[in-house]
Amino acid sequence: GESVGLHLPTLSVQEGDNSIINCAYSNSASDYFIWYKQESGKGPQFIIDIRSNMDKRQGQRVTVLLNKTVKHLSLQIAATQPGDSAVYFCAEIGAYQKVTFGTGTKLQVIP
């Protein structure tokens, strides 16, 4: 079946450093992916998305890379700040908005 997974459950980074969160997906037919950030007590919040016809997309301090050959997705956060501490999920969007989430990576920013 379809699945989306993450390699690292917890990532600790020093404030100011760059963070990289990785994700593997299994459905090669998927053409839309999203990264979400979830803070304690809140619902997931959209960070950035990418479609399969792209291999890179940049936002404000965030970059998503898509490698369709190895079915791998990554989220890069530049100059990580304490406010970036949260759980990050990659998600694969199927037909009719069926979203398959990864297990999540907890990002801890050390001041």
Added chain:
Amino acid sequence: KAGVTQTPRYLIKTRGQQVTLSCSPISGHRSVSWYQQTPGQGLQFLFEYFSETQRNKGNFPGRFSGRQFSNSRSEMNVSTLELGDSALYLCASSFKADNEQFFGPGTRLTVL
């Protein structure tokens, strides 16, 4: 624009009871999806509605059901509650399929 709202925010029920959760999407959004989030299983898709029709369904038992009204508001119902149904239930809305989803704060359900 107001965001996605969910009511109630917290709910405590006992085994065997049934519960109804409500979700009001962002104005103009016609697609509403429901998810269950637990520490053990993570975020799992329940179902998606668009224009009052269920278009997609996850792998949950028939005790989990939902509906959408003409104003796009949606409800989900869980009957014969089990302890394992304790979770955060999240609702998300989008303008149409394959669009960014906006999540509500969730309803925390505790089954005793």
